[in-house]
Amino acid sequence: MRLRNITGARELIGNSEFVIHDPEGQKGNWHGIFGNNNPIHIEIGMGKGRFIMDMAKAHADINYVGIEKYSSVLLRAVQKMEQDPLANVRFIRMDAESIAEVFGKEEIGRIYLNFSDPWPKDRHAKRRLPSREFLGRYDKILEKGGHLEFKTDNEDLFRFAMEELEPAGWRAKKVTFDLHHDAEMLEGNIMTEYEERFSAMGNAIYKYVIER
Numbered sequence: 191m192r193l194r195n196i197t198g199a200r201e202l203i204g205n206s207e208f209v210i211h212d213p214e215g216q217k218g219n220w221h222g223i224f225g226n227n228n229p230i231h232i233e234i235g236m237g238k239g240r241f242i243m244d245m246a247k248a249h250a251d252i253n254y255v256g257i258e259k260y261s262s263v264l265l266r267a268v269q270k271m272e273q274d275p276l277a278n279v280r281f282i283r284m285d286a287e288s289i290a291e292v293f294g295k296e297e298i299g300r301i302y303l304n305f306s307d308p309w310p311k312d313r314h315a316k317r318r319l320p321s322r323e324f325l326g327r328y329d330k331i332l333e334k335g336g337h338l339e340f341k342t343d344n345e346d347l348f349r350f351a352m353e354e355l356e357p358a359g360w361r362a363k364k365v366t367f368d369l370h371h372d373a374e375m376l377e378g379n380i381m382t383e384y385e386e387r388f389s390a391m392g393n394a395i396y397k398y399v400i401e402r
């Protein structure tokens with residue numbers, strides 16, 4: 191996914207009105223950024239941003255913040271927004287490890303993780319976005335009654351994510367091992383770039399919805 195050698199990516203991102211450049215300074219003030227009191231939903235590791243922008247078009251009464259670690263990837267989302275601006279979307283370029291320094295207590299209504307990097311080596315387990323360490327960070331920013339949705343085609347990562355729930359104090363509300371053949375969970379599904387690619391290859395898509 192990481193695109194290299196894109197000249198000027200940092201400059202383009204640095205000048206974009208859709209990117210929040212001092213996210214820590216906005217802690218507790220995200221509704222002010224959007225100028226309304228609509229719920230704020232975030233996607234962590236949004237890649238090129240197709241999912242979050244399609245969600246924003248489908249749900250104009252929700253504010254969306256897309257988080258991506260790499261400028262070279264975020265650039266693609268910024269370019270799309272410049273062409274087709276959406277008032278209810280903003281982006282942050284950051285490592286989600288410091289997410290609790292960017293959003294205040296219960297400031298977020300829902301969290302999406304889509305096709306998160308698997309980090310297959312055991313010693314890198316803490317870097318996996320559905321790990322107990324990350325669930326602890328999400329716990330700080332997610333409102334009471336809010337939930338987190340995770341999709342992947344990676345069976346090992348999904349099983350790991352399920353095992354992390356109990357020790358982190360979360361529980362599964364809904365689970366499917368084949369989203370695209372689960373009529374109830376598929377309702378309203380918006381495909382991500384990776385989801386389209388991997389489901390076209392015949393891979394099953396796993397999904398859970400969790401709460402604490």
Ligand code: SAM
Pocket residue numbers: 191234235236237238257258259260263284285286287303304305306307382383384385
């Ligand atoms: N969600 C998109 C999709 O489903 O098409 C992209 C999936 S891609 C495999 C994972 C993305 O997450 C990459 O763009 C990667 O840079 C980003 N990412 C991984 N770890 C991250 C972190 N700790 N903080 C922010 N972004 C991260």
